[in-house]
Amino acid sequence: xxIRRLCLIPLAAxxxxxxxxxxxxxxxxxxxxxxxxFDDRRDLTLLRRVSDNVFVHELARxxxxxxxxxxxxxxxxxxxxxxxxxxxxxxxxxxxxxLVATLYWMPMTPGQKLSEWARDIDIxxxxxxxxxxxxxxxxxxxxxxxxxxxxGPFDVYRIAIGGGKERAGRLDGMLYIFEVExxxxxxxxxxxxxxxxAEKAAGEKYAAEVLNGYALASDPPKDEAKxxxx
Numbered sequence: 766x767x768i769r770r771l772c773l774i775p776l777a778a779x780x781x782x783x784x785x786x787x788x789x790x791x792x793x794x795x796x797x798x799x800x801x802x803f804d805d806r807r808d809l810t811l812l813r814r815v816s817d818n819v820f821v822h823e824l825a826r827x828x829x830x831x832x833x834x835x836x837x838x839x840x841x842x843x844x845x846x847x848x849x850x851x852x853x854x855x856x857x858x859x860x861x862x863x864l865v866a867t868l869y870w871m872p873m874t875p876g877q878k879l880s881e882w883a884r885d886i887d888i889x890x891x892x893x894x895x896x897x898x899x900x901x902x903x904x905x906x907x908x909x910x911x912x913x914x915x916x917g918p919f920d921v922y923r924i925a926i927g928g929g930k931e932r933a934g935r936l937d938g939m940l941y942i943f944e945v946e947x948x949x950x951x952x953x954x955x956x957x958x959x960x961x962x963a964e965k966a967a968g969e970k971y972a973a974e975v976l977n978g979y980a981l982a983s984d985p986p987k988d989e990a991k992x993x994x995x
Contacts, residue, residue: 810853811870812840820855821982822870825952827945828982829868832974835859843869857975866975869955873944882953883911883922883942895942895955896924903927911942916976919943936961939972945981954979 812820820840821828831837838856852871858864880886883893891897892910899908903926911922926938936959945952958975960968 810840810842812853812855822853822952824872824949825870825945825954826947826949826982827870827952827954828980829855830978830980831857832859832978835864835866835974857978859971863961864971865959867957868975869953869957871953871955873951873953877951879922879942879944879953883924885911885913885922893922895940899924899926899940916941916943917979918981919945919979921976937968939968941972941976 811823811825813823814820815828818831818837819828820831835857836859838858840853840855843852843854852869855868857866857868881893882895885892896908896911907927909925911924914921914923921941921943924940924942926940938960939958941956941958943954945954956972956975956979958968958972960971
């Protein structure tokens with residue numbers, strides 16, 4: 766009998782632990798709170814909304830106003846595994862996405878030049894990375910060589926992408942490329958505007974609406990400077 770009693774003691778002790786824990790109230794149980802480190806920048810776009818339709822890129826110091834009649838496509842980060850730099854993308858659309866503008870803010874590494882992406886001078890038969898890429902995708906006959914134009918405070922390179930007659934119902938496109946420089950570094954900015962090729966005559970009008978949305982941002986007021994970017 767004594768041996769049987771000794772065998773029951775460990776079993777009874779094991780049952781006491783869970784019972785005691787379940788008897789504890791909610792206040793007695795400490796919950797582990799998971800917090801995101803302050804240096805976690807995975808969701809940071811550097812675009813700050815300053816009004817219903819105006820964004821400013823905090824480091825590039827270039828703002829964009831969504832044109833009247835257009836709707837914003839929320840900003841996001843664009844990262845590539847082969848490139849550690851993170852760029853910002855902001856979209857805008859009109860007439861149920863029949864007109865779409867995609868805007869990019871991209872940091873340039875020290876020593877890089879705008880001419881690496883676009884130039885109006887033939888060097889070795891090439892006009893920059895953007896033109897060569899578009900030419901490879903759409904064909905030489907559908908892509909114009911970069912043309913330098915002045916728009917507001919920016920020197921902009923314009924490349925036109927045609928859909929072609931046999932591609933009725935497809936989109937024509939315009940790509941605008943320019944740069945800004947300030948104490949925070951140099952930034953490459955791109956605007957890709959796609960329009961139905963049936964409205965080719967109005968394409969430049971829509972493109973102008975988008976380009977007119979860009980402006981050099983002034984320093985924000987002290988109270989606004991404390992607001993974090995999205």
